Amino acid sequence: MLLLQFMKIFRLFFLCYCFTLSLNTLSQSDEEVLKKIYKTSLTNGQSYNWLNYLSNQIGSRLSGSYGAEKAVTWTKEELEKLGLDKVWLQPVMVPKWIRGAKEYGYIESGSGKTSIVNICALGGSVATPSLGLKASVLEVKSFEELAILGAEKVAGKIVFYNRPMQPDLIHTFEAYGGCVNQRYKGAVEAAKYGAVGVIVRSMNLRLDDLPHTGAMTYDDLPVSQRIPSAAISTNDAELLSAMLKLDKSIMFYFKQNCKQLKDVLSYNVIGQITGSEFPNEYMLVGGHLDSWDLGDGSHDDGAGVVQSMEVLRLLKEIGIKPKRSIRVVLFMNEENGLRGGNKYAEMSKKNNEKHVFALESDSGGFTPRGFSFDCDDASFNQVLQWKPLFKPYLIHYFEKGYGGADIGPLKSDAMVLAGLRPDSQRYFDHHHASNDTFDAVNKRELELGAATMTSLIYLFDKYGVNPISNLETIKN
Structure with missing residues (x-):
């Protein structure tokens, strides 16, 4: 009998303890x-x-x-x-897109001198021809500028999109949003005017030698009309732009081996x-x-x-x-x-x-x-x-x-x-x-x-x- 009473008292004490613990937890600020x-x-x-x-x-x-x-x-x-x-x-x-062997690119001056640059294929891009692609370069800052130039000046060339991220924007995602369309839709827009390839300045606020990849699209462009698209490092974008100011006849070569499966x-x-x-x-x-x-x-x-x-x-x-x-x-x-x-x-x-x-x-x-x-x-x-x-x-x-x-x-x-x-x-x-x-x-x-x-x-x-x-x- 004493054991039974003790167990009842212990159980009551235990329940009270648990209830108090629960109240303390619930009242925790x-x-x-x-x-x-x-x-x-x-x-x-x-x-x-x-x-x-x-x-x-x-x-x-x-x-x-x-x-x-x-x-x-x-x-x-x-x-x-x-x-x-x-x-x-x-x-x-x-989707399953593969990059393949490392990309390779260079700038070729009128004298035949070459400067190797850092590039990478953009995600979803087609490959270049097996021996690579070489053509003269046309630098633009926007799709509007590309449209003004038109097919007469764009056809047969590699379009170089060189609009940097706006450095005075404190919200860097806003700066990114202000230029990422050239990466994502640059190939579609350039293909309209007969371009054979696209090079895009990397979405990067600092100057360095690292190319930045990212998604791009061809929309509903037929496979036969799709052109290869690559990113170029910000240092090399600056170099390419400076060389174009001195010599509009320079050529750009790049080779990439990517594939969409x-x-x-x-x-x-x-x-x-x-x-x-x-x-x-x-x-x-x-x-x-x-x-x-x-x-x-x-x-x-x-x-x-x-x-x-x-x-x-x-x-x-x-x-x-x-x-x-x-x-x-x-x-x-x-x-x-x-x-x-x-x-x-x-x-x-x-x-x-x-x-x-x-x-x-x-x-x-x-x-x-x-x-x-x-x-x-x-x-x-x-x-x-x-x-x-x-x-x-x-x-x-x-x-x-x-x-x-x-x-x-x-x-x-x-x-x-x-x-x-x-x-x-x-x-x-x-x-x-x-x-x-x-x-x-x-x-x-x-x-x-x-x-x-x-x-x-x-x-x-x-x-x-x-x-x-x-x-x-x-x-x-």
Whole structure:
């Protein structure tokens, strides 16, 4: 009898203890939760180790490549180790473009002297003839200038697009957007007037010897009319432009061996923590698993991949059980097709899934500065009330703007899209170039980014995507 009474008292005491512990957890302020998130990421983070393996053991991950296939298998295995509620692969057909042997190019003066230049084929380009392509060069800054020159002056020549990124724009993505059309549609426009090839100044704010690749398109141009397109380093673009000013008769030679093959099967990699209160409301965090093939894709977008994985790991490590279902999605084929993002949105619509929030990291692993938000005014005003929580971590940039390429197809009036915004001043030094490698990523900056993303996910999960009046008092 005494034993039975003792067990009842012990059980009552244990329940009271658990209840008190639960109240203490629930009353934990947002400031304290964010402090714990940042501390855990900086002292016990996994993102840098993951990136080390992804970059140095797997390497480049161009869609359809063996590297991309290995990355799918490895990231799925790592997510499974986290003990998530669900991990799965989502099939998606992706393009398979191969670069082939290293490209070669030179400038030839009227005297026959040659100067070797640094070039690389643009993603999706056709090859040159087997012996290469040599022709005189025509420099232009815009499609409008090309149209004015017309077929009479363009036909039979290599068009050299030499519009640099605007250096006085502090937002470097704005500078990138101001000139990237010459890379993406330059071949289509030049082919209209009979050009035989295209050389494009690399999208890079600094002067160096590294050519930067990137996607280009032929639209619906017949295969027989497609012309080879290559990027040239900024130093060599300056050289070519200077030589043209002195001698319009100089020639340019380049040879590239790229090829477009048939589409192949690949996958988005998805992991989920199921929500405790609203399991059918989905919050997404992600980056793209594919990369270009010149470097190992550490900044673009290995950083976003491991930071997104780390968000779910940190939530579990700290013991936060989200109200809503949180998914990490590692998208395939952002770089040259956006097939992964489109497939995820297509399947989400087909399955009648309700997505309320999506966060993307695809701007490099540099020091986080804040977020841009694609949402209505009410949701944005809610975000601004959280701004003091981020102030101790020097996160100050909260602006309306672009969410991200892969989460874009999910957009609806009922959800918030957000993009992590790291310091971007050095991003385009590495973007799509051979120096986008692991050594260019700072461990602390990467971990700060992961913590910043986790903090925003935590707040949106706790309060929802619509403004509410009963927000916790936030310490100013």
